Amino acid sequence: MKLLLLVIQRIHTPAVYVGHRRCVSSCASNGLSPLRDDALVVGSSRELVQALGSQVQVKTAFITEEEEGAFLKELEPGLKKKRYEFDHWDDAIHGFRETERVSWGAACEDVLNRLRSVAFPAGSTLLGPVHILDLDKKGYIKPHIDSVKFCGSTIAGLSLLSDSIMRLVKEDAPNEWLDLLLPRRSLYILRDEARHKFTHEILKDEDSVFNGHRVPRLRRISVICRNLPS
Ligand code: OGA
Ligand code: MN
Numbered sequence: 001m002k003l004l005l006l007v008i009q010r011i012h013t014p015a016v017y018v019g020h021r022r023c024v025s026s027c028a029s030n031g032l033s034p035l036r037d038d039a040l041v042v043g044s045s046r047e048l049v050q051a052l053g054s055q056v057q058v059k060t061a062f063i064t065e066e067e068e069g070a071f072l073k074e075l076e077p078g079l080k081k082k083r084y085e086f087d088h089w090d091d092a093i094h095g096f097r098e099t100e101r102v103s104w105g106a107a108c109e110d111v112l113n114r115l116r117s118v119a120f121p122a123g124s125t126l127l128g129p130v131h132i133l134d135l136d137k138k139g140y141i142k143p144h145i146d147s148v149k150f151c152g153s154t155i156a157g158l159s160l161l162s163d164s165i166m167r168l169v170k171e172d173a174p175n176e177w178l179d180l181l182l183p184r185r186s187l188y189i190l191r192d193e194a195r196h197k198f199t200h201e202i203l204k205d206e207d208s209v210f211n212g213h214r215v216p217r218l219r220r221i222s223v224i225c226r227n228l229p230s
Contacts, residue, residue, distance in 0.1 A: 040186075042211045043178040055194035056168065058180050059118070062187035063111055068160050070107035071223060075099070075132055079221075084136045094204075095139025100129035111158070115225060119156035119189045124227040127151065131224040135202065137217065143169060143199035152227035153196075156189045162218035165210050168198040181210045 040058040043049040063071075082097040104112060112130065120126065127150070135141070146155060159182045166188060170176035178198070182188050190200065205217035 040181045055191040057189040059187045092144040095136040127226040140204035141202040143201040152229045157224040160221040162220040165203045
């Protein structure tokens with residue numbers, strides 16, 4: 001069975017926002033530059049940004065250009081054989097192709113070990129295959145929560161080829177939200193409530209504005225690791 005079908009629970013209709021979004025950053029907001037990691041998360045209130053601070057992390061430049069190249073070299077041949085899927089209007093993901101991989105060359109395995117050691121609680125059992133999601137420039141991920149049946153407390157993903165914006169919206173209080181700027185080659189980690197009580201999505205190019213700054217969304221490949229429920 002496709003990994004995606006396993007891990008994604010189709011949630012609810014996407015939240016609709018009316019009017020102006022007031023953005024509050026966890027630090028004195030000075031735009032995108034310099035890209036301090038705490039400037040990569042903004043939200044509907046300072047309290048929410050602070051409350052979820054330890055459950056939402058973005059680590060800039062988690063991998064080098066060479067390491068990104070190593071992933072692309074391993075992944076591109078397999079991905080190129082697949083076609084982007086656009087036509088299933090009710091899917092959680094639009095304009096994507098995907099694969100999964102268990103064994104990796106040394107350079108990628110080194111990165112994945114580094115990722116596992118920073119992202120997952122000691123002793124967690126990880127979902128064996130790593131999930132690879134290749135979003136077309138026109139592709140995007142609609143709001144969803146990963147299946148609690150198949151995935152545990154933590155989701156961690158590398159972003160290759162493009163910057164993007166991940167939006168988290170509280171499932172039972174849609175006016176509570178966070179936007180995460182995911183720079184190319186960064187790592188993001190969602191844990192606990194941020195993973196269970198908030199939907200997450202990757203914005204489409206035309207909506208890709210972070211704290212008032214336009215963030216062009218190109219083709220993006222994510223490399224996603226998950227643990228199993230305990
Ligand atoms: C998913 C998902 C996020 C990403 O596949 O469930 O939310 O970074 N992916 O691609
Ligand atoms: Mn997901």
